[in-house]
Amino acid sequence: MTQAHLSAPAHAPFSIKGFDLDAFVSATLDEDLGAGLPGGGRDVTSESVIAPEARFSGVMDSRDAITVAGLPIAAAFFRTLDPAMEIEILVAEGAQVSPGTRLMRLAGNARALLTAERSALNTVQHLSGIATMTRSYVEAMAGHATLLDTRKTIPGLRHLEKYATRMGGAQNHRMGLWDAAMIKDNHVLVAGGVGPAVARAREAGVAQIICEVDHLDQIEPAIEAGAHHLLLDNMGPDRLREAVALVAGRVPTEASGGVNLATIGAIAASGVTYVSVGRLTQSAPAADIGLDFTPL
Structure with missing residues (x-):
């Protein structure tokens, strides 16, 4: 990543050699949604509680001092469920940030945001945790x-x-x-x-x-x-x-x-x-x- 800010829909492509981002996002969401299982393939909470036309804005932030990794991957989860999602990545990959730093701003379909939230957070929390520990060793x-x-x-x-x-x-x-x-x-x-x-x-x-x-x-x-x-x-x-x-x-x-x-x-x-x-x-x-x- 060389850009500090990415905005949908015109954002710099993200790739890791040997890694299929689309397949990873699809498999991760399918796992959470229970795709292929009886009654699966949907977010029953969001579908039953949130109106289909509802829209949310969101802010992803760090609660600790961390080294950031995985924000473009998190963004891919949201864009998969809402291609029109407005996303602004606010810090570069590998950046060292202080507690309270805003990492990403989002706005789009509320159901899509809620459905993708856990998969996106799990990924960026895990990768940023690795990057943060790595930086401490360096x-x-x-x-x-x-x-x-x-x-x-x-x-x-x-x-x-x-x-x-x-x-x-x-x-x-x-x-x-x-x-x-x-x-x-x-x-x-x-x-x-x-x-x-x-x-x-x-x-x-x-x-x-x-x-x-x-x-x-x-x-x-x-x-x-x-x-x-x-x-x-x-x-x-x-x-x-x-x-x-x-x-x-x-x-x-x-x-x-x-x-x-x-x-x-x-x-x-x-x-x-x-x-x-x-x-x-x-x-x-x-x-x-x-x-x-x-x-x-």
């Missing part, structure tokens, strides 16, 4: 190393959650099992050692080979066999410094395991290239974001 690193996310994502939400970590200032690790080899202890066990495991991946023509290293004596065999990136697993800052010295800049190094807000500063300052943190997507609490309506 700040704790004090400019040392680069923060990476992991594959510890909710099934079906990987592209969205990894988008949110980018909004928080992290860089994406591999997206899945397909775009890089990550040789871990179980692969090493079956292959008969770090060297043979890496050599097999090289022989198979894998373009990017990440090799987990649990012990310092595994570093040289992994590099000699052709690893492109070493994951230094569960090493404290002192051991990480030793490992970085042994690698001597030949390949990027990544610290992983035992990383939290209290430890990441020292870990990042050890000289590693990257620090990966699974809790960014696995454990981030939802951001406190509200949406209040007013009849028009």
